Amino acid sequence: MRWLLPALSTALALVVSLLPAGAATLRHATTVSSDSVRLSDIFSGLEQGQDRILGPGPAPGGTIEVSGQQLIAIADQYGVEWEDQSASASITIMRAGRILDEAYFDALIRKNLPELGEGPISIALRDFHPLTVSTDEPEPVVLSDVKWDQRSGWFSSTVYRAHPTGDLASDSFMLTGIIHATQRVLVYTRALPAGSVISAADVRIDDSYSGHLPAKAVVNESEIDGLSVSRGVVAGAAVLAQDLQRTVVMHKGDPVMITYEAPGLRLTIAGRAMEDAGIRQQVRALNEASGMIVSGRVTDGSNIAVELSSHPVPSDPNTARRLAMSTRSTMP
Structure with missing residues (x-):
């Protein structure tokens, strides 16, 4: 970055010569919350009026390593009297970040698809990768070109950063997935071979089951009392009335x-x-x-x-x- 270069213009040297110099201490690590780095993010104990913006900071969640030679150049350029100045010193500048995970985009999709209604639904995103944004952005992304096929459940949209970073790969990307209505059913907790008598330990209630149900599903544990399965079943599958028999x-x-x-x-x-x-x-x-x-x-x-x-x-x-x-x- 340009602000790390040791070059010093004649005009800037004149301004610096007028700034009061005082003993400052290097911060070996610092975290910034904005998109710029200030002199006070690198040195503590600056004189009044000496602080200023140096240049752009790292991307949200990213870091910048500043070497000793660069620190010496910055201190000389801005008239900072740096205690224990050393070419072997360094500082790590971190940018605070907020991670937009699947839960965040789940809520965003529901907000942008009012036709989903009030019933329970399941949203499964495809090839999803979390996005890190600045902590000071209340609405860091927007959805555009939202499409949802209610028959197949297929959903797609384009995500745009509210404040682009210049990185085309993360400033906009496709968000796709499957949206299905969910329901409350009994599911098997383990695989059972045909003829097995079902016990309470073999089933549990799933309040948000989104799988395909080819027949009537059982929703009450009391309905399976004393029954056995007529065919082999797998863990997580819905308990279907057609697969049960009284032994x-x-x-x-x-x-x-x-x-x-x-x-x-x-x-x-x-x-x-x-x-x-x-x-x-x-x-x-x-x-x-x-x-x-x-x-x-x-x-x-x-x-x-x-x-x-x-x-x-x-x-x-x-x-x-x-x-x-x-x-x-x-x-x-």
């Missing part, structure tokens, strides 16, 4: 063990299932000893867990006979 492990009429559990108490009684059911599904069963009908949760193919707080109801005289008649034959 029957207990059939109507099957002999079962009814277990009542409470702190310090466990009571097991023989009974019969009154309907088909899968793992963790609620099912009714006949307590063969009391003739009462209870409701419990299937723990496996032959056991039902009943809470003591549940309310059994009487069965009619023909219930046991009908259940016995519906018991599956074990003969081939």
